[in-house]
Amino acid sequence: MKLAESTPKQRIIAIDDHTMILNGVANLLQQKYAEAEVQVAQTRQAGLELIARFHPDLVVLDLAIPDRSGEKASAEIGVALVETLIRQYPTLNIAVLSANTNPLIRLKPQIDNHEGGFTVSDKGWASEEIVKKVNMALEGGRYLPKDMKLGLEFKSEWLELLRLAFQEGLTDKMIAKRMSVSEKTVQNYFHKVQDVLEVYPEEGQNLRIQTGNKAREIGLID
Amino acid sequence: MLLVICLVLGLGLGVKLVVSHWEMQRALRWWIKQEVIDRATYADRIQNGLIQDLFALRLSLQSASIDPSESLPQQSWLAEAEKLHTILNDLSTAFLSPYLPDSPTLAIRALFQQWQAHHPIQHLQFDLPTDWSPEPLEQSYLILVLLQRLLELTASTVPIALIKVHLVQQNNQAQLSINLIYVETPTQMMATHAKDLKYLRRCFRCLVPGWCHHQVRALETTWQFGWKKWSKPTNKLNSGDSIDETC
Known part of the structure; x- marks a missing residue:
């Protein structure tokens, strides 16, 4: 049983x-x-x-x-x-x-x-x-x-994350491997990036896709 | 002999005047410090008293399981509570900017942004440091109040295309530059407030204390303020603290 x-x-x-x-x-x-x-x-x-x-x-x-x-x-x-x-x-x-x-x-x-x-x-x-x-x-x-985000620099690892996720289309697991960090850290980077880009969870919207769209919109990725 | 006596008397009088001026300056700064202590207390009573109680009330209203027929009055009470919260918040800010104890640079930014919300200012441009070494709350308060007066006298009645705010800190010296670019020549306004602006400069020189220059061109005025930051390393206020005597 x-x-x-x-x-x-x-x-x-x-x-x-x-x-x-x-x-x-x-x-x-x-x-x-x-x-x-x-x-x-x-x-x-x-x-x-x-x-x-x-x-x-x-x-x-x-x-x-x-x-x-x-x-x-x-x-x-x-x-x-x-x-x-x-x-x-x-x-x-x-x-x-x-x-x-x-x-x-x-x-x-x-x-x-x-x-x-x-x-x-x-x-x-x-x-x-x-x-x-x-x-x-x-x-x-x-x-x-x-006010707490003023002067916050967009860190190089966040740019790398966006590139791997949205230009190479990798999964969190692969991104973690490429960046030599844990999957949990990859998720944490995503949360920080989303806050800086002001992309927050909304009913019926895919947060990752919204993040990629916003990053492209402001020229962080091609 | 008479000349020597006159010189000694004159010198004595000069020293007495300088000492008297210095003592008056200290007394005024003590007065301002008491004023800031009171303001911080009132702001705290609103933030941590009235606003907390109001939040508790709102939570009770929102969580109360009520008859659906009564939900409309409940919604209107919630709307009233929201209005009351805004009023209390504004009142608390009027007593003391909530940013001031932790970030004078954010307080300056907020002051200009709030001013822009109620006056014809097209653009604001900030160049402010994110880090600001600790200074006594009364010094930050003085700077903020003088800036508020400056805006009242120079940016309240005529449309402004751009205000640039630039603040730098080197060691314990601070320099603030306010550049106002008007849409039309502000000659009349400047003439009307000439006396007030003179008093403002004197207050800055005497109370902060620091130096102040201003330059007027056709559509542009630039105000520059410089001051030595008081050496007190904390923003916590105690009425029994002594005042820095270096001024």
């Missing part, structure tokens, strides 16, 4: 000190990912402990959080948490959800090099838009505000 293979449950952690927001975000996540296990924390310390114990697929966090219970919330603490997460968990998917996301500019180089998904959402957005960005992060995608 063959046993049915069970896919592991997705694990998501939400961190926000505002109880109503935390409950609201947890509800949103639970509605979107009915099978997922959603855990919550209200401080940096509690969040870090939960992440170390739980090994989540995704962390959704506010920047204005306190270090410990009873302390004042500040963006410095949230930025420090993002920095720790990027350093300790280089492939972790992170979705920042905050009223003021500008302090993340301090971490621009680290975020640029992060290998996991990374999206930034504003608390002024409608929940559908927030869920869309959270989902992008969970799938390893990338969405950064325009």
Whole structure:
């Protein structure tokens, strides 16, 4: 008898000190990912402990959080948490959800090099838009505000990726082999390129084809 | 003998005037610093208080399972909440640009872009560094406020073809150049605001402090500002901090 293979449950952690927001975000996540296990924390310390114990697929966090219970919330603490997460968990998917996301500019180089998904959402957005960005992060995608992309150079490995994918028509596996990197890295490059080109997942559209079209349109490839 | 006495008295008076000017400058900079602390506090209360509460409310409204017949009023509440969010965000920005603590160069860019959104400016061209070494928040705030005043006095009533903004930083010296190319000669506007522009230059020289030149041609004016960046290595504000005394 063959046993049915069970896919592991997705694990998501939400961190926000505002109880109503935390409950609201947890509800949103639970509605979107009915099978997922959603855990919550209200401080940096509690969040870090939960992440170390739980090994989540995704962390959704506010920047204005306190270090410990009873302390004042500040963006410095949230930025420090993002920095720790990027350093300790280089492939972790992170979705920042905050009223003021500008302090993340301090971490621009680290975020640029992060290998996991990374999206930034504003608390002024409608929940559908927030869920869309959270989902992008969970799938390893990338969405950064325009201000964080200023001065970003189009790296030579990204150009090589576009050439191999759209001029030679290679698969991710072959691209990985030619570029001497892992397939996961190839996918990560694609997410970064898509964010720079501002090509994002849309219902009924093939993201790769859209990426190739945009790259041709602006002259990155012939 | 009388000449010597006059010289000594004159010198004493001169020194007293310089010291008095220096003390007044320090006092004004202290005043501005308190002002920035207050503004940062109000902006923070809006961002991390009111806007957070509003977001919680929106989440509750959106996730509440309601009778379909009531969905229309709920949509209108959501639309109102969205409007309120925009107002609060604008209010917070009016107190203190959200970019200022982390990236003064982005704050300058945002200032010009917001100005363009409400005034007849055809093009903006930026040449701003992406990295900016830390400086005290009150110095960045002063630069931004003076630029805002400059725009009010030179770019509010006449159409402008292009504004070029160029900022460079070498060691601890900063140089900012604002080049305005008008569609028609701005003579009348410049004449109307001549006195205000003189005060603006003096404020810049005294408060930042730095140097300021401006050059007027037929359809073009160029403003150049230079200043020494204050040596305080952080943007965190504490009301008890002492002020850099090098000015």
